[in-house]
Amino acid sequence: MIIAITGGKGGTGKSTIAVALATELAKDKNVLLVDADVDCPNDYLLLSVKKKKIKDVTSMLPKFDFDKCIKCGSCANVCREHAILFVKEKYPILVPEQCIGCKACMTVCPTGAILEEKQVIGYIYGSEKDNIKLVTGELKEGFEESSPIVNAVKTHIYNEKEKYDYVIIDTAAGTHCSVISALRDVDYAIAVTEPTPLGEHDLALILRLAKTLGIKTDVVINRATIANNKNSENVAKKFGVEIIARVPYSEEILRQYSKGEPIKHKSIETLAAKLK
């Protein structure tokens, strides 16, 4: 079963819940935790493990053959990422960090002056703790597009996923490309929210996205005791989804969190039980 932990708003506790849930499920099952928040992956910190590099993620990078280039500017014109710049009567200039490797420039070049090279755009790491295997994707510093790394991580786990009872994919915040890439093909999603106006607003966004993608989703309210849950409940009701767990704001949880331990709480046990 592939479960995505998502939520829209940043800082609601997606990673905290993902790691806690993975730890709980791993008591008697094999769990693969995937950190798909590739801009700032930190599940390894919450699990207190080191991450070892498995491989680089590469992307196609154009290389100009200036003997063939006729300085027509077609490559720069077609590049939607502004990764190729063109100044009249000069050779095109490449900004590698903005290139997403789409090859549009190669396709339009009338003289075949663009050759194919590769550049590293991110990394995949592996870690292990008890019954949990953690795979982490990380976007290389300075690069713009995070979804190619998410897709590479998903390709990487594709052949292994059958070995696990649960694959938990921890997504980035927001509803942009990288989150969509992470959500694609999952069996089920959990939207982690908090009872604040921003949490409720973003919950509606992520539930709408999940609905669009046709993914069955339920809601976990984190820090549920800091305010009335009425608005979050109304959002859930509007989208016809269930609130399957409420994690309180408690000193006990904060103590575990501050020690770098996955949080243990009966609300997490209830959540895990519902998934079995």
Next chain:
Amino acid sequence: MKIAISSTGRDLESTVDIRFGRCPFFVIVEIEDNEIKSTKFIENPAGKLAGGAGPTAAEAVANEGVEKIITVNVGPRAFGVLQQLGIEIYQGNGKIKDVVQLFIEGKLVKISGATGPMHLGLGAGRRHGRGGP
């Protein structure tokens, strides 16, 4: 010789915009025999881009045929592109017309490296919260 100055407005009384990539306008000044021969204002096509503003701004000023630019901060990518285009960068701040005068008098300092990190010109929010471009 043509120079481009990152500007907050459309006239010589405006001040230099401290951001190169994300300034709203460029003043293109043509200088001949140490005097201003002509001035022109262009909108910076990169001002509101989600990403890659610096290089795109560099492309825009290069297409105006400028040889030098005056600004305050240049990010690493814009710097790399300006260098490849052979465009020199001078640092100047204040009213556009005063800065041009200082340039003519040779009193501005040429800079030889990026002056700040990427996305500095996006302000306090930087890219946080906006996800992908």
